[in-house]
Amino acid sequence: MLGEEDILKDVGSRDLRSALLSAAMPIRLATSETVFSEDDQGDALYVLLSGRVEISIACEDGRRLGLDVLSRGAVFGEIALFDPGPRTATAMALEQCRLLMLRHGDLKHAIEGNPGLAFELLRLMGQRMRYMNLQLHEYVFMPLPQRLARKVLQFASRDGEGCARLKLSHSELAEMAGASREAVSKVLSGWKKQGTLQTGRGFVEVKNEVTLRRIAGI
Missing domain, CATH: 1.10.10.10 (Winged helix-like DNA-binding domain superfamily/Winged helix DNA-binding domain)
Structure with a gap:
């Protein structure tokens, strides 16, 4: 089985990985268990160590629109780290999952000791926004x-x-x-x-x- 360091090898720099591993809390989810729901108050980022998580939003007609299916090594929920508030989507485990959870306060402490971590997390947010824009283009035009x-x-x-x-x-x-x-x-x-x-x-x-x-x- 891959260790946490191996799983996170593509997540930013060594400093960011170290911050995630040292400050984050490990959690486990059962199949169909919700990580967080749309409009929940959120203040944490998550790293998926094993399993799959679906990210979705609710449509006005009651249907759900799936935005992504995340697998091992994915980072999500990062918006709440910089702007704690209502979640913009729902994250649900499609199978048994292991995750790391990093709260806003712990991240703030880590950034105070290493300001460069903020730029790395902003880059992750930029990648997520780029992906969501591509998703929107597909839904509207294809x-x-x-x-x-x-x-x-x-x-x-x-x-x-x-x-x-x-x-x-x-x-x-x-x-x-x-x-x-x-x-x-x-x-x-x-x-x-x-x-x-x-x-x-x-x-x-x-x-x-x-x-x-x-x-x-x-």
Whole structure:
């Protein structure tokens, strides 16, 4: 099993990683347990050590719009560190998770000792904002098949045999693509008949990545 240092190797500088490891509190979540909910008061950043966490927002019609599925090494909730207040999204564990939680007060103390940490965290926030802008562009301007193809390619991971598989249900994919479950199931069914992918209970397996990339426009 990878240690925390190995998991955080791509998160900023050694000083930032040291601050996270020394000041953060370890927590564990069960499947479907909420890290935080939209509009909750927040003052903490989280680092995902294992498992997967979905970030989503509520739509006016009652549906949820999935913004991202985070995996090991991801940092999220950083806005609340600089501006404690209502959360702008909901974070929920898709499976059992281990996380580190760093509160605003502890971060402030760390930054007072090393002001450069503030710039690194601002860079992380900038990366998150850039990603969210790309997500918004997809939701507004791309048709459902293109959005859905991009989500499948984005979140699929390769198994030991090199097959690209995605552990999300049709409902979860619908949240990520900003569409109804029925619409997503219809598109997936068409791709399955064409041999582009295979679907099952809670998973999607890519069979023809070239075709899927053509549909995604990438």
